[in-house]
Amino acid sequence: MAEIHLESVTKRFGDVAAVQDIDLVVQDGEFVVLLGPTGAGKTTTLRLIAGLEKPTEGRVLIGGHDAAPRSPAERDVAFVFQQYSLYPHLSVYDNLAFPLRAPVRRQSREDIHKAVERVARMLRIDHKLENRATRLSGGEMQRVAIGRALVRQPSVYLMDEPLSSLDAKLRSELRLELQHIQRDLGATMLYVTHDQIEAMTMATRIGVLDHGRLVQIGTPREIYESPRNTYVATRLGMPAINLLPAGAFAGAAMPPGTTLIGARTEHIVVDRGQGGGPRARVEWIEHLGDQNHLHLVMGDHRLVTLVGADTNLSVGDELQVSLRRPLFFAADGERIAA
Ligand SMILES: Nc1ncnc2c1ncn2[C@@H]1O[C@H](COP(=O)(O)OP(=O)(O)OP(=O)(O)O)[C@@H](O)[C@H]1O
Numbered sequence: 001m002a003e004i005h006l007e008s009v010t011k012r013f014g015d016v017a018a019v020q021d022i023d024l025v026v027q028d029g030e031f032v033v034l035l036g037p038t039g040a041g042k043t044t045t046l047r048l049i050a051g052l053e054k055p056t057e058g059r060v061l062i063g064g065h066d067a068a069p070r071s072p073a074e075r076d077v078a079f080v081f082q083q084y085s086l087y088p089h090l091s092v093y094d095n096l097a098f099p100l101r102a103p104v105r106r107q108s109r110e111d112i113h114k115a116v117e118r119v120a121r122m123l124r125i126d127h128k129l130e131n132r133a134t135r136l137s138g139g140e141m142q143r144v145a146i147g148r149a150l151v152r153q154p155s156v157y158l159m160d161e162p163l164s165s166l167d168a169k170l171r172s173e174l175r176l177e178l179q180h181i182q183r184d185l186g187a188t189m190l191y192v193t194h195d196q197i198e199a200m201t202m203a204t205r206i207g208v209l210d211h212g213r214l215v216q217i218g219t220p221r222e223i224y225e226s227p228r229n230t231y232v233a234t235r236l237g238m239p240a241i242n243l244l245p246a247g248a249f250a251g252a253a254m255p256p257g258t259t260l261i262g263a264r265t266e267h268i269v270v271d272r273g274q275g276g277g278p279r280a281r282v283e284w285i286e287h288l289g290d291q292n293h294l295h296l297v298m299g300d301h302r303l304v305t306l307v308g309a310d311t312n313l314s315v316g317d318e319l320q321v322s323l324r325r326p327l328f329f330a331a332d333g334e335r336i337a338a
Contacts, residue, residue, distance in 0.1 A: 001188045002063030002155035003028045004049055009058035011044050011212075018044040020212040021058070026156070029186045031179075032217075033199040035235055036209035042192040045209075046158045049190065051075050063155055078149035082161040084141040086133040086148075093129040096120060096147050119147045122181060139170040146174070150181060156188045163198065175201060196236050200224070208232050230333040233262050239293055242268070242303040243329070249278060254328055255336045262327035262335075265306045270294070270319045282317045296321065 004026040011019040019041045026032045034042045047053040049060055051072035060067045067075055078099075086095050096116045100107050107115075120126040123143040128136060133144060146162055162178075163171045179202050182189050193199055199206045200220045207217040208231075216228040220236075227233035233241045242263040246254060249261060270280070280298035287309075294307045298321060307313060328336045 001028050001153075001186055003061075004156055004188065004190060005059075005061040005064075006045070006049070007059040007061065009045075009048060009055045009060060011041075011048055011053060012056045017212050019048065019055075022212075022214045024207060024214060024217065026188055026190050028188055031182050031187075031189045031191065031202055031204045032207060033203035033205075034190065034192045034207045034209055035194065035196065035199045037194055039211075040209040041212035042194075042209055043160055044212075046079070046160055046190065046192055049075075049156070050077050050079050050158055076155040078152065078154040078157050080146055080149045080157070080159040080162045082164055084138075084145035084165075086141060086144055088132070088134045090133060091129065092120070092125060092131050092133060092136070092144055095133050095144050096129075096151050099148055099152050115151050119151045122150070123147050123177065139166050142166055143174070146178070150185075153185070156190065157182075159189065159191045161193050161195075162191075164193070164195070171195075171198075178202065196238070200236060206236075208235055226335070227262075227327070228335060230260065230262065230329050230335075233327060233329075233335070237264050239265065239304040239306065241327070242305075244298075244301050244303065246328075248298060248301050249323060251276075252323060255338060257330045257336055258328040259331040260329040260333075261323070262329060263303065263305075263323055264326075267323050267326040268303070268305045269322045269324055270296070270305065270307075272317070273320045275320055275322070277320050277322045280319050280321045282313055282315050282319065284315060285311070285313065 006022050006024040009019055009022045034045060036042055044053060048055055062075060093116060096119060097112050100112045100115060120129055123146060125140055125143050128140060142165060149157055163174055175198055203220055205217055206220055206223045208215045210231050216223060216232050223232060224236045230243060244261050246258045246261055278298055280296035283297045284295040286293035290309055292307050292309060292311055294305050296303050328338060330336055
């Protein structure tokens with residue numbers, strides 16, 4: 001496996017800067033997830049590494065070597081796309097074996113067989129090896145597409161929302177499997193998603209993209225607990241972080257320059273007390289099974305927090321709201337350390 005290094009990389013399409021001055025190192029064996037909304041530049045970043053696009057400025061290095069002179073095939077990367085791209089006329093076995101049969105690889109039939117069986121077992125498609133690729137469910141096809149990347153041992157794996165076309169149950173199963181596989185193989189993985197659960201659960205580090213810029217990179221915990229600005233803060237957390245004007249908590253201690261308070265569930269304490277804090281009314285309780293989303297109206301503001309499934313609160317109840325170590329942001333959206 002190899003390290004990926006983006007050195008001041010910019011990619012422009014006409015007037016659009018899809019990627020802007022990105023510096024990023026994905027270390028050997030690391031699982032980095034790029035998180036960002038549609039149009040943030042995630043796919044373009046992967047395509048630049050794969051050699052499917054050329055940087056307008058900057059350099060891509062793979063394994064310490066400038067990748068520019070190398071064609072996509074020579075870069076030795078495995079790319080899994082959002083939509084499975086299988087050979088429909090081939091069996092699952094042949095689809096999986098395909099990347100190993102390139103003449104340059106000179107692999108024996110026996111080695112190919114072993115590798116295909118191993119990956120098929122890993123992805124639990126070993127009972128479908130003789131099926132035509134078209135005779136599979138969407139989830140099985142995507143497993144084959146992932147298997148085709150895993151069957152060989154490239155320098156790096158690039159995955160572009162590989163689970164987004166799957167249903168929730170399969171997505172959570174494959175999320176776990178991909179994590180185990182990545183660890184077992186010691187693979188260098190750059191994985192793109194806009195799904196915060198995938199990012200939180202799988203990443204060694206998360207890179208947050210906004211309009212082509214890498215706004216922050218850090219462990220899931222760093223990104224969640226110490227977001228650099230409100231944009232990063234709103235990427236992670238369910239329910240989403242509440243951003244309230246500082247005035248809503250007049251009298252509470254906050255650092256100078258605070259304009260917005262960021263309150264996640266764990267920062268919010270609600271009770272039926274009659275203390276001096278701001279009061280809120282329960283507007284709506286959203287039942288999610290094991291817990292409830294509590295929607296509150298506090299003066300002109302709304303906030304959402306979590307309460308247990310066994311809550312005895314009802315719509316219309318009046319509560320006192322207080323904060324416990326929330327996040328603070330300045331007028332430009334940057335976080336201010338408490
Ligand atoms: N070949 C292209 N020609 C022109 N503009 C492009 C091209 N490829 C991407 N873009 C633009 O670059 C920006 C980033 O696109 P990119 O596909 O990298 O975003 P993304 O974060 O992967 O989005 P999504 O989550 O929707 O896949 C967008 O504004 C997009 O329209």
